[in-house]
Amino acid sequence: MCLAVPGKLVETETIGDNRLGQVQFGGIKRSVFLDFVPEAQVGDYVLVHVGFAISRLDEEEAQRTYELLEHIGMLETEDPAFAGETTTAAALDAIRTGDAIH
Known part of the structure; x- marks a missing residue:
């Protein structure tokens, strides 16, 4: 099952044409890509799916989502924040070495 998981944006950087953040x-x-949420700033909560922040949300909504995931057992049986870890890590490495396709 694929999930989008809320996280707090704590740092941003730009590498080439890509905006990245630590969530x-x-x-x-x-590390996540922030290109789909150019308005996101440090301190914002973002929904992350397979290494891409796909939208912003407020802290209350982020907390409700965490509570729901915990209630249905997803936080205990899986770590959805790591979904797509290999793909994301490879993409970030490609960007850092200049091998990324834009």
């Missing part, structure tokens, strides 16, 4: 999911930080 915190609980105590875990992950």
Whole structure:
């Protein structure tokens, strides 16, 4: 099952034409692409799906989503923040080395 998971944007950077961010999911930080949410700023909550922030949301909605995921057991049986980890890591490496396709 694929899920979009809320996280807090704690850092941003631009590499080439790509805007990236560090998003915190609980105590875990992950690199994500921010190109679909150009308005997102540090401190905002974003919904992340397979390494891409796909929308912004407020803190209340992020908390409700976490509670729902916990209620249905998704936070206990899976770590949805890591969905697409290999693909995202490979894409970020390609961007950093200049091998990315734009």
